[in-house]
Amino acid sequence: MKKVFVIGSGMGGLAAALRLQHMGFSVTVLEKQARPGGRSNVIEENGFRVDTGPTILVMKEAFEATYRAIGQDINQRIDFRQLDPNYRIYYHDGTHIDLYSNMALLAQEMVKIDPKAPEMLFRFVGESAKKYALGMEFVDRNYDHIIELANAGAGIKLLQTNAHQNLYRQVASFFNNNDKLAKAFSFHSMFLGLSPFNALAMYSLITYADLALGMWFPMGGIYRIIEDMVQLAGEMGVTLRTNASVAEILVEGRRARGVQLESGEVVEADLVVSNADLPYTYRKLIAPQHRREYTDRRLQKMEYACSGYILYLGVDRPYPEMRHQALYFSEDYRANLDAIFVHKTIPDAPSFHLNNPTITDPSLAPEGHSLLYVLAPMPNLEGKVNWDEAAPVVREKLLAQLEKLVDPDIRQHIVWEREYRPTDWQNDINAVHGTAFGSLSHGFFQSSYFRPHNKSRDIDGLYFVGQGTYPGIGMPMVHLSARLLAERIEQEGLQITSVRQGFHG
Numbered sequence: 001m002k003k004v005f006v007i008g009s010g011m012g013g014l015a016a017a018l019r020l021q022h023m024g025f026s027v028t029v030l031e032k033q034a035r036p037g038g039r040s041n042v043i044e045e046n047g048f049r050v051d052t053g054p055t056i057l058v059m060k061e062a063f064e065a066t067y068r069a070i071g072q073d074i075n076q077r078i079d080f081r082q083l084d085p086n087y088r089i090y091y092h093d094g095t096h097i098d099l100y101s102n103m104a105l106l107a108q109e110m111v112k113i114d115p116k117a118p119e120m121l122f123r124f125v126g127e128s129a130k131k132y133a134l135g136m137e138f139v140d141r142n143y144d145h146i147i148e149l150a151n152a153g154a155g156i157k158l159l160q161t162n163a164h165q166n167l168y169r170q171v172a173s174f175f176n177n178n179d180k181l182a183k184a185f186s187f188h189s190m191f192l193g194l195s196p197f198n199a200l201a202m203y204s205l206i207t208y209a210d211l212a213l214g215m216w217f218p219m220g221g222i223y224r225i226i227e228d229m230v231q232l233a234g235e236m237g238v239t240l241r242t243n244a245s246v247a248e249i250l251v252e253g254r255r256a257r258g259v260q261l262e263s264g265e266v267v268e269a270d271l272v273v274s275n276a277d278l279p280y281t282y283r284k285l286i287a288p289q290h291r292r293e294y295t296d297r298r299l300q301k302m303e304y305a306c307s308g309y310i311l312y313l314g315v316d317r318p319y320p321e322m323r324h325q326a327l328y329f330s331e332d333y334r335a336n337l338d339a340i341f342v343h344k345t346i347p348d349a350p351s352f353h354l355n356n357p358t359i360t361d362p363s364l365a366p367e368g369h370s371l372l373y374v375l376a377p378m379p380n381l382e383g384k385v386n387w388d389e390a391a392p393v394v395r396e397k398l399l400a401q402l403e404k405l406v407d408p409d410i411r412q413h414i415v416w417e418r419e420y421r422p423t424d425w426q427n428d429i430n431a432v433h434g435t436a437f438g439s440l441s442h443g444f445f446q447s448s449y450f451r452p453h454n455k456s457r458d459i460d461g462l463y464f465v466g467q468g469t470y471p472g473i474g475m476p477m478v479h480l481s482a483r484l485l486a487e488r489i490e491q492e493g494l495q496i497t498s499v500r501q502g503f504h505g
């Protein structure tokens, strides 16, 4: 059996391991941390079980496809509940609206802001659907040559849908420049680490995916999916080694021949797949003489996504009036985003994502308690913020907002608390510049063909899976990335030389 080493057990790394093992490879996953999952991880303490990273599950089909590919049905193994409304949007002036996936309810809700909003909404959703269809043409494939990007039909659709325009401006124009509605329908690009003021209108496709395809929650939390993937991997014969940090990818001639662990152990393989951050992999795990394409200089000049500060709170009260998912937008949204993306400083008035999974699954906290997850996007570590000083300041600002939105007495009811800072992603999972959602941002020249490919051009037998390669950031995208990797390896399968023939015989 041909041997594959997967460096990293993020969701994409695990999805790749399952697919490759199913294809007949002998797969070993090497994970730096004590617990698998990467950015999608969990803290279990004092009766609370909180997802540390992703909480918003859209495009469920991408998850289902991974399971189908190995002969399993994810819906038989995990109990998914649809969330509708998807989010409650809180504005700085004390008002809020609920963003329903049910269009009739959503239209009714928007009338609170503008009586003409329903008509504008239907036009916006129609146009976003076209962008979604177009966007999937770009992300749902492997690339080898730039010519594959020059699809005449797609070019025409790009112009017809004005997907090349600025996201915030275009969304605002659909909603008669109403700032509240523009915020509610443009923030989604933040999930890719991109400011809506600096993103392509193409990314309305994420808003469409949210609204039209629905949002889901696996009972037990997102980490339930990681646990299930790990269980399946074990049953299928994948070896998972945790606390196994890779120090170097070994290259002989032009070929990856295995890896060396931090412990000094050397393991040989036919293929090496890195699920660790791609710029980190090139820069830290591959000696410079083996990589002409991704030099240190080029890696340094790439654009990196934002980071985040998260507060996890266990509270000894239920809040049944809350929604499972919510967003709070500060008044000066532009100043907030420019602080993060342009000036790389702490925003004066942070906007944030507020998640209360105990609304859907009370078992995630002791009886009668709530679990709150407050994620404020923050600059990545290129910004040189001193997080020992900044973290208490940001925490204070977030608690002050929670007093207004959730409970004026919330501080007295906090019985358990943890936080996560940009420096933690750097230290824990080798995230370059402490980026949260993924390492490379999704500007035009770091998307589809232009995003680093899933096969190294300099080193044979070295592949990538996860958010650093195409299609990019987010759980559904890393599942898609695992499929594209498997398809690529399958196409090349016959040319793979086994370890035995290559190095010993």
Ligand SMILES: Cc1cc2nc3c(=O)[nH]c(=O)nc-3n(C[C@H](O)[C@H](O)[C@H](O)COP(=O)(O)OP(=O)(O)OC[C@H]3O[C@@H](n4cnc5c(N)ncnc54)[C@H](O)[C@@H]3O)c2cc1C
Residues within 6 Å of the ligand: 007, 008, 009, 010, 011, 012, 013, 030, 031, 032, 033, 036, 037, 038, 039, 040, 052, 053, 054, 055, 056, 057, 058, 244, 245, 246, 247, 275, 276, 277, 308, 310, 375, 428, 429, 430, 436, 437, 438, 465, 466, 467, 468, 472, 473, 474, 475, 476, 478
């Ligand atoms: C706070 C937060 C909120 C998010 N919210 C959402 C959301 O709501 N919805 C959504 O879809 N997505 C969300 N995302 C993004 C999503 O979680 C990621 O894009 C996705 O999980 C990345 O998966 P991956 O397969 O690329 O691997 P990663 O999760 O990036 O994991 C990489 C793994 O490689 C390991 N590794 C690194 N270096 C080494 C080494 N030298 N040796 C061995 N192992 C190594 C790391 O320890 C890690 O386990 C969020 C992310 C964060 C952090």
